[in-house]
Amino acid sequence: RIQPERLENQLQKLGSFGRNEQGGIDRTTFTPSELAAREWLKSELRRAGLHVRIDPAANIWGRRDGGDHSLPVIAFGSHIDTVPNGGMYDGALGVLIALEVMRTLIDNDAAIRHPLELVSFSAEEPNPFGLSTLGSRAAAGKLSRSDLEGVTDNEGRLLTEALAAAGGDPDKFEKARLDPAWLSAFLEVHIEQGKRLLERNIAVGIVTSITGIYREVVTVHGEANHAGTTRMEDRCDALMAASELMLAFEEICRNHPSGEVVGTVGCISNFPNAANIIPAKVVFILEARGNSELEIQKVMEAWSLRAEVIGVKRKIRIERRLMLNQAPVPMEQTVIGVCRQKVDELGYDSLFLGSMAGHDAAHMSALTRTGMLFVPSLEGKSHCLEERSRMDDIEKAANVLLHVILELDCT
Amino acid sequence: RIQPERLENQLQKLGSFGRNEQGGIDRTTFTPSELAAREWLKSELRRAGLHVRIDPAANIWGRRDGGDHSLPVIAFGSHIDTVPNGGMYDGALGVLIALEVMRTLIDNDAAIRHPLELVSFSAEEPNPFGLSTLGSRAAAGKLSRSDLEGVTDNEGRLLTEALAAAGGDPDKFEKARLDPAWLSAFLEVHIEQGKRLLERNIAVGIVTSITGIYREVVTVHGEANHAGTTRMEDRCDALMAASELMLAFEEICRNHPSGEVVGTVGCISNFPNAANIIPAKVVFILEARGNSELEIQKVMEAWSLRAEVIGVKRKIRIERRLMLNQAPVPMEQTVIGVCRQKVDELGYDSLFLGSMAGHDAAHMSALTRTGMLFVPSLEGKSHCLEERSRMDDIEKAANVLLHVILELDCT
Ligand SMILES: NC(=O)NCCC(=O)O
Ligand SMILES: NC(=O)NCCC(=O)O
Numbered sequence: 001r002i003q004p005e006r007l008e009n010q011l012q013k014l015g016s017f018g019r020n021e022q023g024g025i026d027r028t029t030f031t032p033s034e035l036a037a038r039e040w041l042k043s044e045l046r047r048a049g050l051h052v053r054i055d056p057a058a059n060i061w062g063r064r065d066g067g068d069h070s071l072p073v074i075a076f077g078s079h080i081d082t083v084p085n086g087g088m089y090d091g092a093l094g095v096l097i098a099l100e101v102m103r104t105l106i107d108n109d110a111a112i113r114h115p116l117e118l119v120s121f122s123a124e125e126p127n128p129f130g131l132s133t134l135g136s137r138a139a140a141g142k143l144s145r146s147d148l149e150g151v152t153d154n155e156g157r158l159l160t161e162a163l164a165a166a167g168g169d170p171d172k173f174e175k176a177r178l179d180p181a182w183l184s185a186f187l188e189v190h191i192e193q194g195k196r197l198l199e200r201n202i203a204v205g206i207v208t209s210i211t212g213i214y215r216e217v218v219t220v221h222g223e224a225n226h227a228g229t230t231r232m233e234d235r236c237d238a239l240m241a242a243s244e245l246m247l248a249f250e251e252i253c254r255n256h257p258s259g260e261v262v263g264t265v266g267c268i269s270n271f272p273n274a275a276n277i278i279p280a281k282v283v284f285i286l287e288a289r290g291n292s293e294l295e296i297q298k299v300m301e302a303w304s305l306r307a308e309v310i311g312v313k314r315k316i317r318i319e320r321r322l323m324l325n326q327a328p329v330p331m332e333q334t335v336i337g338v339c340r341q342k343v344d345e346l347g348y349d350s351l352f353l354g355s356m357a358g359h360d361a362a363h364m365s366a367l368t369r370t371g372m373l374f375v376p377s378l379e380g381k382s383h384c385l386e387e388r389s390r391m392d393d394i395e396k397a398a399n400v401l402l403h404v405i406l407e408l409d410c411t
Numbered sequence: 412r413i414q415p416e417r418l419e420n421q422l423q424k425l426g427s428f429g430r431n432e433q434g435g436i437d438r439t440t441f442t443p444s445e446l447a448a449r450e451w452l453k454s455e456l457r458r459a460g461l462h463v464r465i466d467p468a469a470n471i472w473g474r475r476d477g478g479d480h481s482l483p484v485i486a487f488g489s490h491i492d493t494v495p496n497g498g499m500y501d502g503a504l505g506v507l508i509a510l511e512v513m514r515t516l517i518d519n520d521a522a523i524r525h526p527l528e529l530v531s532f533s534a535e536e537p538n539p540f541g542l543s544t545l546g547s548r549a550a551a552g553k554l555s556r557s558d559l560e561g562v563t564d565n566e567g568r569l570l571t572e573a574l575a576a577a578g579g580d581p582d583k584f585e586k587a588r589l590d591p592a593w594l595s596a597f598l599e600v601h602i603e604q605g606k607r608l609l610e611r612n613i614a615v616g617i618v619t620s621i622t623g624i625y626r627e628v629v630t631v632h633g634e635a636n637h638a639g640t641t642r643m644e645d646r647c648d649a650l651m652a653a654s655e656l657m658l659a660f661e662e663i664c665r666n667h668p669s670g671e672v673v674g675t676v677g678c679i680s681n682f683p684n685a686a687n688i689i690p691a692k693v694v695f696i697l698e699a700r701g702n703s704e705l706e707i708q709k710v711m712e713a714w715s716l717r718a719e720v721i722g723v724k725r726k727i728r729i730e731r732r733l734m735l736n737q738a739p740v741p742m743e744q745t746v747i748g749v750c751r752q753k754v755d756e757l758g759y760d761s762l763f764l765g766s767m768a769g770h771d772a773a774h775m776s777a778l779t780r781t782g783m784l785f786v787p788s789l790e791g792k793s794h795c796l797e798e799r800s801r802m803d804d805i806e807k808a809a810n811v812l813l814h815v816i817l818e819l820d821c822t
Binding site for chain 2: 126192193194195196211213224225226227228229230231232233234237239240242243244246247254263264265266267268273274275276278279285287289355356357377381382383
């Protein structure tokens, strides 16, 4: 069994890096507070007796050798960067549970055959460089040196420089790629960031797939005109048309029979955006997510039909550009099975569920058998300072991870 | 009768100031192109034999003395500034018709008893200093020196400096105020900027009132949340709520029985405006206009009821702040009567109509008997490079103005 007090203490320590005046955490990737958190983490890994290594993508690895050097690595971890004014659990919890599991194994001198690697991936969250899950994508070989070339944040800081400052090596970036043969399995513990576990009063979520994310940039072309002298019936108002398009999308997602697709318009711009000019153009990003590519497709098809009707009725032109089409990524069956078995043996309640959020585990699953465990989020809140999870649930997830690793080591 | 060729020639000349590559006019107030147009206008006024004077608000006045020095002034004109990428008729037409009328009277050595003053008002259009109808408001005594204090454009240029560069005098700004006793009447010719005259094939519009304009800043307070893990039924999406609020407003204006109120949301901002965050806050400006304060009120009351229901249904808070509440300004009855009489005598068709747009005439009416004539706009387009009016209609409006002035001079 893991030691909950030690884990809680570490959570509070890491949570002090980037803590702002309102109580939120500002630990955006490669900022000074995130670099300080990296230094702290590296020293904790060394204190725990792990061998620390930074790869060219600045991912932090902490190794415990196993009894059999010929066996591949069982890896587990998450990330320590946050969104602006984020919470202290998103990512950090997965890394510190991994560390607590390592400490428990070391304290107990557990005889493990496989080498174990704790990992803290770089830049998981959306960040000013526009490249989220940077570290896990590099590990999966999905990013090359040229993808970093010329990339800057809003202040013109080069990603390559930021990466080097964090201990990465942009010139050898592709060396961050892992050989699938080097890995036996990957596991990630993360907060759910939603309410499904909480409402059912279930302690452990077993993730069946990482969400698919589909995004389009929609541009509505209307006609600018005088807000006074243009009669209502003579208008081609891009903003009113956009409003109707967005509400139709919301309605389709709400009424979608499977109930497992969510849709959001999070980002919108209006032109020319003056109080007395009828809007000529509106650009918005429409996002649909879910565990089934087919269900996402059905939602988009239903919306396409509605959009066409709205376009004709309002005499506006709708231009659509695909921005992102990430298929859902299923978690591996044997790992899911072991997770379920250990939860049951420990006597906890569990729920199979789709992630609905993106995670590093999606990229790791291209390399190796991958599984994910969710911890309930209080009020379902995340990416904000109200982000919380109960120590009781955290302890359970850590114990499940410990026993899943012990089980995977035997098979 | 006025000389249409001379007038057309002057329109083309003034239309060359600020002409951009697309063919639109960039002659925003106090910009170099507008200052150049001012110089051209002053020299034309002098060439026509008028006595030129610049008042502290940088309004340009061109005087022709009358036979009886004890009589008050009959003033007429409009403005020469434009919106960005605007057209060559909005404002300019009214100033150049005024000049053509002056030239016709001078050529014919007309014996006029009243002094006549042509006026070109400063900064009528919405401008980077955020003060439209600056010149006519100053003339009406509605602006004081302190209203200019510290006002800058986006680049930090002081309004007081811009005003001085145009020949105004910020330190004596309040001296721009006119004594009502100094004036006998004010007349403005302007393009309609809508389609009402064109669709009825009527050459001359006689304005009965300048539109009332009511504006509110509406803030919708929702709750930011994760776009993936937050179920549709758990959202308080500020943007979806705003969409519903805007569409309800459009519907109310469209179906409003009097048909004489228009409503627009021209300006909107969304926060935090990221593709994967459910919008927490939306701010938009809602505008209602019309010739009747009561009808505007009815529309706002109907919308308030709808807004309340939407707020409750969507669990969002709606904050409303009054931004502008300009009552409609009726034009003066005897001036309207003289306009109608002269249109009839000249054998033209005419229509009484509300302005729907704001004009300098609204402020002048606080000082003196005021009237306004509209020239049909082709396709109803304005504030864009497609802004056009037929010379045939322009000639008619100029002749009406000439005869209205002759008539007002006798009474
Ligand atoms: N886990 C998480 O919040 N990822 C951020 C990317 C997303 O799901 O929008
Ligand atoms: N005439 C005109 O376009 N005025 C601008 C102010 C407004 O009506 O919105």
